[in-house]
Amino acid sequence: MARIAVLGAGMGAMAAAARLAVAGHRVTVYERTKTYGGAVRRLTREGFGFDTGPGLLHLPAVYRDLFVKTGKEPLERSVELTQVDPASRHVFADGTAVSLPNASRAGVVAALDEALGRGAGERWAAFLNRARDAWDRSRRPLLEEPLPADTAPFARDPYPAPRTGLLRRTATSLTEVGRRELGDARLAALLDGYALAYGLDPAAAPPSAAVLPYMEQTFGTWYVAGGLRALADAVYERCLARRVEFVFGTPVTGVVERDGRAAGVELAGGRTAEADHVVAGAPVPALYRDHVVAWERQDAWPRHQTGVASGRVTVCLALRGAREEGAAHRTVVHSTDPAGERAALAGGGPPCARPTVVVLRPGDPALLPDGDHEAVTVTAAVPAGDAGRTGDPWGDAAAVEAFADRMVEAAGAAVPGLRERLLWREVRTPAHTEAETGSRIVPGPALAGAGGAFLPAANPAPLPGLYFAGGWAHPGGGLAHAGMSGALVAGLVVEGADFRGSR
Structure with a gap:
């Protein structure tokens, strides 16, 4: 039985x-806040409840596997x-609207043809076929296997360029894929939205981000009764049932290094908790910023995705x-100014x-x-900003409220009748995300291509005995x-x- 400390x-x-814990180890989780779940939180007020993190679940098989295995x-x-x-309804800048059925390729094609004109569904289906090829090429190494030491193969994008005449034209971004291949600004906006x-x-x-709409439209969209916080509750209860110990309100101030490997954690107040392995669920950049982890050569430590710096x-x-x-x-x-966005x-x-x-609107x-009454959440991806700049x-505060006004208007x-029905609202910015998770940035999923810029930190750290878990580590952000x-x-x-990975 090994002692394992989880940050x-x-x-x-x-x-x-x-x-x-199920494998027989003694596991203690140290959490600096008063609760669990990371970004999966709930706001309650006057009988209303709101998911303030993710509101829908994709790939529920991940959590089904967790519960079966534990x-x-x-x-x-x-x-x-x-x-x-429907899985989603879309309202485009010109006022056109379309509802897309859940996990039905034929239904999506028919809906797009009816709303956007004949041929729109066929173009989207052809795009999804190419997205499926990218998914098949990258699914196992990017989702089910540890990130290899040599990540050079992931620098190449798996999304196949469509043939134009005798040539294949390679796009360099998801937006370019939409502009070149979909033939309709509304379809391009649909793609950008994912x-x-x-x-x-x-x-x-x-372009490999094409796997995101493919994943959703193939495997479906799910809601957890009581909100996504109920899933966090269930995972927490499963941990307790397996005798995982939680210590809340206890920041970790350092990782103990002994004989060249992680040997425990330093806690606020000067106490040390010995451990045979340390699992860091905190944002990897926060570990650098707060000097939680000691290292001899800073360049040897992983850098998280350079292409992601947005909040919510x-x-x-x-x-x-x-x-x-x-x-x-x-x-x-969808935005009336996608270029500005x-x-x-x-x-x-x-x-x-x-x-x-x-x-x-659950x-x-x-x-x-x-x-x-009704409880509604409205979210937007935004620049994360920096409190120190x-x-x-x-x-x-005035700028935040003005931006929230524009979100509510949209x-x-x-x-x-939204304006007339409004009783009250609460606005949460990237500053709230930082208070709850340690970072303003919402980490994105691992993606191949772009020279490896969208690869998160590998799970094993350069310091033996230390591992990274959560959205900042392989295979990246998102609940699944x-x-x-x-x-x-x-x-x-x-x-x-x-x-060698999950089976």
Whole structure:
């Protein structure tokens, strides 16, 4: 039985903790805040409840596997999962709207043809076929296996360029893929929206980001009854059932190094907790910034994705009046200035005047004071900013409220009578994300291409005995990806360097 110290109680860290406990190890999780879940939080007020992190689940198989491997019982015994149908409704800049069915390629083609004109669905289907090729080429090495020491093969993009006459024209970004291959500005906006949902600048994201819409439209979109926080509750309870110990309100101030390997953690107040292995679920850049980890050659330590530096603004809306019959659970209201939105993300701020917003209307009674009200969340990908620099876009309260006003105005395209129904709102910026997770940035998923700029830190750190889990580690950000990172770290600790990935 090994002693394992885990830094942080995020979803990836808890997934690793539960698996390691089942393998017979003594696991203690040290969390600097008062609760678990990382970015998977809930805001409650006056009987309303809001998911302030992710609101929908993709690839639920990741958490089904976690629950089977840590208790031989289905995930659905702990949480109620329902497929969201339609998976999403989209409102484009010209006012055109389309609802896309859940996990139905034929249904998506038909819906796009009806809303955008004959041929739109066929062009989207041809794009998804190429995205499927990219998925098949990259799925296992980028999701199910540890990142190899030589990442050079991942520098090449797996997305296949379509043939134009006798030539194949290679795009350099997801936005360029949309412009060249989809033949309609609305389809291009649809594609960009999938990148923005992960906090990616579509003009910087490599063509391989095409796997994101492919993944969602192939494997479906799911909602957890009670909100996504209920999933965090279930994972936490599973950890407790496997005798994982949690110590909340306890920052880790250092990793103990002895004989060239990690040997424990230093805690606030000067106490040291000995350990045979250390799993760091905290943001990797925070480990550098706060000097939690000692190193002799700084250049030897991994650098997280250079292509991701965006955060998220969430506006929680308490509304009078019930959700109307047939309302879409998720509506994406696309920006009227996509070029300005991309420029703002690329330049680091200030945010554009009219961003793409995602409006979630779950209609879940567990999140409402009664049936005569509705809880709605509106989110946008934004420049993360920096609290230590002049011009931080989230340091000016008036500017924050003005931006939230523009988000709510855009959300009116998804919620009838929004302004008249509004009781109150709460605005959460990247500064709130930093307080809860240690970083303003919402890490994106691992992607091949772009010279390796979108590869996160490998799970094993250069210091033996130290491992990285969660959204800042391989295979990157997103709820499903974080769960995968926990499985990879557990495999590496249990099986050592011979571990070759999930089966």
